[in-house]
Amino acid sequence: MDLTTRRRFLIASGVAGAGALAMGAGALGLAELLQTADRPGPEPAGDRASTLVLVTLYGGNDGLNTVIPYADPAYHSARPELAYAPETVLRLDDALGLNPKLRGFKRLWDDRRLAVVLGVGYPRPDRSHFRSMDIWQTAAPAAPATTGWVGRWLDGTGAGVEAAVSFEPVLPPLLVGRHRIGACVSYTGLALPSWIDPAVVTALGRPSPGDTEMQARAAVAYADLLRMGEVVAGPDPAPAIGADMPMSTATGTGGDNALGAQLSLVARCVEAGVPTRVYSVSLGGFDTHADELDGQEMLLGELDGALTAFADRMAKTEAGRRVAVVVYSEFGRRVRANASDGTDHGTAGPVFVLGHHVAGGFYGEQPSLTDLDDGDLKATTDFRDVVATALSSVLDADPSRYIDDHRATLMPFLPYP
Amino acid sequence: MTDDVALLLRRAGFGPTAAELTAARQTGYAGTLAGLLDPPGPDVGAGRAPVPDLGPDPYAAEPNPSAARRAAADRQRARQTELISRWWLDRMTVANQQALEKLHFFWHGHWATSIDKVKSPQLMLRQHLTMRTARDIRDMAHRMIVDPALVYWLDGQLNTRAAPNENLGRELLELFLLGIGRYGEADVKQAGRALTGWQLDRRNERLVFRRELHDGGVKTILGATGRFDASSLVTLVLDQPGCPGFIASRMWFRYASSAQPLPAGVRDAMVAAFPSPTAMLRAMLASPAFAATRGTMAKQPVEWLVGAMRQLGLRPSAMPPETFTSVLQHMAGLGQRPFRPPSVGGWTSGAAWLTSAAAQLRLAVAGKLAGLVETRGLTPEQVAGLLCVDGWSDRTLAVLRTASNPRLMLALGLVSPEYVVT
Numbered sequence: 063m064d065l066t067t068r069r070r071f072l073i074a075s076g077v078a079g080a081g082a083l084a085m086g087a088g089a090l091g092l093a094e095l096l097q098t099a100d101r102p103g104p105e106p107a108g109d110r111a112s113t114l115v116l117v118t119l120y121g122g123n124d125g126l127n128t129v130i131p132y133a134d135p136a137y138h139s140a141r142p143e144l145a146y147a148p149e150t151v152l153r154l155d156d157a158l159g160l161n162p163k164l165r166g167f168k169r170l171w172d173d174r175r176l177a178v179v180l181g182v183g184y185p186r187p188d189r190s191h192f193r194s195m196d197i198w199q200t201a202a203p204a205a206p207a208t209t210g211w212v213g214r215w216l217d218g219t220g221a222g223v224e225a226a227v228s229f230e231p232v233l234p235p236l237l238v239g240r241h242r243i244g245a246c247v248s249y250t251g252l253a254l255p256s257w258i259d260p261a262v263v264t265a266l267g268r269p270s271p272g273d274t275e276m277q278a279r280a281a282v283a284y285a286d287l288l289r290m291g292e293v294v295a296g297p298d299p300a301p302a303i304g305a306d307m308p309m310s311t312a313t314g315t316g317g318d319n320a321l322g323a324q325l326s327l328v329a330r331c332v333e334a335g336v337p338t339r340v341y342s343v344s345l346g347g348f349d350t351h352a353d354e355l356d357g358q359e360m361l362l363g364e365l366d367g368a369l370t371a372f373a374d375r376m377a378k379t380e381a382g383r384r385v386a387v388v389v390y391s392e393f394g395r396r397v398r399a400n401a402s403d404g405t406d407h408g409t410a411g412p413v414f415v416l417g418h419h420v421a422g423g424f425y426g427e428q429p430s431l432t433d434l435d436d437g438d439l440k441a442t443t444d445f446r447d448v449v450a451t452a453l454s455s456v457l458d459a460d461p462s463r464y465i466d467d468h469r470a471t472l473m474p475f476l477p478y479p
Numbered sequence: 480m481t482d483d484v485a486l487l488l489r490r491a492g493f494g495p496t497a498a499e500l501t502a503a504r505q506t507g508y509a510g511t512l513a514g515l516l517d518p519p520g521p522d523v524g525a526g527r528a529p530v531p532d533l534g535p536d537p538y539a540a541e542p543n544p545s546a547a548r549r550a551a552a553d554r555q556r557a558r559q560t561e562l563i564s565r566w567w568l569d570r571m572t573v574a575n576q577q578a579l580e581k582l583h584f585f586w587h588g589h590w591a592t593s594i595d596k597v598k599s600p601q602l603m604l605r606q607h608l609t610m611r612t613a614r615d616i617r618d619m620a621h622r623m624i625v626d627p628a629l630v631y632w633l634d635g636q637l638n639t640r641a642a643p644n645e646n647l648g649r650e651l652l653e654l655f656l657l658g659i660g661r662y663g664e665a666d667v668k669q670a671g672r673a674l675t676g677w678q679l680d681r682r683n684e685r686l687v688f689r690r691e692l693h694d695g696g697v698k699t700i701l702g703a704t705g706r707f708d709a710s711s712l713v714t715l716v717l718d719q720p721g722c723p724g725f726i727a728s729r730m731w732f733r734y735a736s737s738a739q740p741l742p743a744g745v746r747d748a749m750v751a752a753f754p755s756p757t758a759m760l761r762a763m764l765a766s767p768a769f770a771a772t773r774g775t776m777a778k779q780p781v782e783w784l785v786g787a788m789r790q791l792g793l794r795p796s797a798m799p800p801e802t803f804t805s806v807l808q809h810m811a812g813l814g815q816r817p818f819r820p821p822s823v824g825g826w827t828s829g830a831a832w833l834t835s836a837a838a839q840l841r842l843a844v845a846g847k848l849a850g851l852v853e854t855r856g857l858t859p860e861q862v863a864g865l866l867c868v869d870g871w872s873d874r875t876l877a878v879l880r881t882a883s884n885p886r887l888m889l890a891l892g893l894v895s896p897e898y899v900v901t
Binding site for chain 1: 637639642643645646653659660664667773775776777822829830834837838839843846872874875890891894895896897
């Protein structure tokens with residue numbers, strides 16, 4: 063889902079009809095965001111995680127080829143062409159191992175900084191990319207909701223717009239509340255053409271009294287552009303985003319293809335002391351209905367490289383050590399391969415949590431490969447328990463205020479010291 | 480000041496020229512709308528942009544070339560891809576029947592298929608012409624479900640009785656004809672079965688039906704039971720009461736508002752006009768609710784580019800090739816290159832087009848376009864007239880007055896919030 067589709071999400075879920083959008087979705091520029099670094103924020107008590115980075119994998123990542131039940135004969139018989147041989151996986155224990163492309167994840171695991179939550183899903187799984195992602199982001203599986211769970215937290219805490227930031231091209235529904243809305247900051251603003259004076263761009267970026275909401279947004283983009291140029295020209299320039307993305311074997315279902323660039327902006331903001339508590343970044347292309355091995359390996363390699371570099375960088379500063387990263391996708395894939403050397407939309411999958419304060423190891427239970435629900439894994443952990451733990455352990459919030467109709471069981475992967 | 484006819488032309492087409500707007504004002508709203516959607520005779524302007532003859536797909540003659548020949552084949556495909564992209568943008572620009580031309584672009588985003596995966600420019604062009612020649616929405620749906628590019632894009636060619644692949648069936652229900660919430664998971668799986676058996680024959684660039692791979696068994700879909708195949712499945716879905724309203728909502732989303740829902744009264748009028756897409760558009764564009772959406776739509780990059788070229792008297796086929804190639808690359812950066820939608824969900828919308836990255840790319844393209852224009856002194860008021868904007872804010876007026884030459888003033892007009900948003 064694209065860039066395109068996240069917006070469509072908003073429509074599908076009715077989020078766009080909510081009043082929050084009328085207040086100016088994403089009208090915060092990076093300039094304003096970085097200025098907030100000077101603003102005194104509430105200092106979280108104790109030495110523990112207090113900043114959350116949510117990494118969304120769009121398209122439905124094949125969990126069984128990510129955290130691989132290599133010792134289970136049912137895994138090999140269900141997908142003989144797609145299964146990894148036991149000797150190729152990066153073993154985590156006698157039953158499960160990581161995809162060979164996740165070498166950095168394995169190092170984090172060995173350092174006890176990576177938690178793997180197994181079999182995460184929700185009741186009555188929906189196999190639409192758009193609806194299922196909506197469910198994860200709104201934390202409301204029963205019926206379409208108009209707000210995301212981070213958006214409700216913004217509402218509940220009265221936090222400033224800089225408290226939740228997306229570095230994706232489009233604001234995800236995750237950050238949309240009823241009254242408040244997170245910021246959407248674009249990351250690719252670069253050099254100005256030589257013929258234009260920056261002062262003119264500055265002038266274009268000023269709001270004018272008669273502007274409609276959308277015109278004001280168009281103006282703000284020019285102000286953002288100037289500031290972005292300064293930021294990405296810093297000591298750690300964001301990787302260039304090619305106009306032509308790598309060829310993919312997956313049908314596009316959205317998400318961004320520049321995870322490293324997004325994470326390097328998160329890193330800069332964290333190191334600069336910006337009081338943002340939630341960052342949203344994404345990687346797309348996981349819809350591997352055909353020729354899955356090559357496509358998924360390329361993406362997992364990108365995920366591994368971008369996230370382990372980010373984790374290592376974060377480990378170097380006090381602010382960075384307070385960061386916890388959660389990686390999820392809207393669903394896993396069918397246990398059995400299809401005839402196209404791919405897999406169709408499925409259900410439960412693993413969630414990764416990593417960071418300095420994360421208690422590494424397995425959480426939850428690996429779903430059975432033989433006791434299936436119409437060919438699909440039965441979820442063993444409700445994703446709302448992961449969300450609730452993040453709300454409680456990282457954001458210091460009472461999960462019951464922000465997740466309706468679910469009595470959450472908190473998980474100990476982010477313990478208080 | 481409000482100027483409903485200008486809004487109509489900006490939304491129904493890619494962007495009117497000053498002459499078109501003057502003529503439309505004399506004709507009035509109703510007459511202009513009728514002329515847009517039921518134009519007389521063939522499109523003389525579009526006749527100046529004939530469909531290109533691409534020649535064969537190199538991979539059709541040789542599906543598995545050697546490494547050396549593969550490189551040459553890929554280069555040829557890249558040239559052919561640029562050729563069809565240039566042709567379509569050129570046609571959008573010179574077409575007189577702007578509303579019909581824009582409607583084709585709408586359908587491209589609706590049945591969003593990308594050459595990134597399909598790879599064959601010939602198949603993408605074939606799909607394009609299929610949509611262009613469809614009689615109405617029902618005919619289009621029946622032809623698209625066996626369109627080689629769409630079927631390949633959604634893995635339908637790998638969908639067999641022995642191992643169903645449900646990608647195409649799901650998107651048919653969710654994105655193309657019915658909309659989420661109007662079907663269940665069982666319907667998706669059964670629709671996938673109905674679509675089995677269609678295989679892409681690359682060598683002959685066509686889809687073939689292989690009966691032995693088709694699941695001819697009984698399926699229950701959307702409450703109906705029968706031996707559904709691709710055609711009877713599409714008929715079944717088109718006959719669902721929710722189908723016309725879903726298509727109407729997608730039109731509203733693209734032409735009127737991507738933030739506000741389609742008002743019930745407008746929807747009912749559009750549903751009554753189904754399956755004629757132009758009659759549905761007429762019902763929408765004639766409604767007061769449409770006029771009330773002024774100033775809320777960010778132009779899609781293609782609308783912005785084509786409108787600008789029309790107003791500046793430019794066209795892709797007359798540009799220096801390297802300039803057009805550069806413009807096309809910038810369109811990719813802006814997220815809207817024809818034949819390459821980012822996902823099966825289609826193009827993005829609204830504020831998503833207005834990121835700082837997009838601002839930078841728009842500046843660059845505006846500079847290239849203005850650099851091709853021969854012009855003498857211009858005033859900000861004249862630029863407003865040329866670009867058919869309703870007027871300048873104090874901000875933009877001040878910016879335009881700083882321009883030291885007319886080309887710069889044109890470029891600044893093209894990137895102004897008043898021009899970028901309609």
